[in-house]
């Protein structure tokens with residue numbers, strides 16, 4: 001579930017989500033090693049939180065981390081009503097240390113976080129920042145402060161069990177509006193400093209309503225305005241792949257005359273384009 005709400009006389013807004021099943025699905029689909037699972041899990045959770053402001057069916061949000069270290073990066077895409085998908089650029093990169101310290105920034109190295117908000121009505125809004133720590137949450141907070149001038153507190157967590165399955169995953173995004181009372185912000189920062197890891201709280205069986213009311217916004221006015229389910233969902237189809245093939249043009253398509261079997265990066269589904277399918281696509285270009 002994803003929860004949206006306001007606090008402190010509507011001068012602080014928040015988004016909070018549990019993403020355990022989504023991160024487990026990503027891990028299973030892409031057979032992720034622990035470090036890329038941490039990276040993609042955090043990025044998918046961030047996409048859920050950042051996408052919560054999207055309210056129409058055609059808009060979407062893309063987060064792309066591109067880095068020069070061995071972990072390379074990951075992509076996560078949010079679509080309408082809590083649907084996310086993504087992939088890690090080095091899904092099988094294995095690092096012995098990551099299960100001891102949970103740090104991935106050193107494995108990413110130098111790089112960028114690119115945010116694309118495709119709101120369809122006008123040209124996409126894009127913002128790019130240099131990675132700060134590479135641990136994702138700090139990078140998202142830095143993006144909001146520098147590209148959108150919105151002070152934000154971000155937490156993203158992925159917790160594994162001993163067998164390498166996802167025990168819990170989730171996070172929050174809390175944003176300060178321009179006329180927020182500084183005393184309220186101080187109180188919130190103190191509460192956040194005293195908040196244990198969200199993944200531990202979720203793992204202990206607390207739900208988000210309890211975490212928000214009793215811990216993060218303890219002794220503060222706040223209300224959850226709405227909530228909705230979230231899921232890992234890929235919207236690929238043979239038609240979409242055919243559209244992409246058309247963009248390659250006739251010359252390129254003629255090299256594929258025996259047929260091809262492209263695989264979706266996001267869900268690993270394979271599509272079969274026979275020699276006849278390719279011929280039809282070429283013919284459709286000639287019309």
Ligand SMILES: [Zn+2]
Pocket residue numbers: 234235236264265266267268269
């Ligand atoms: Zn797909």
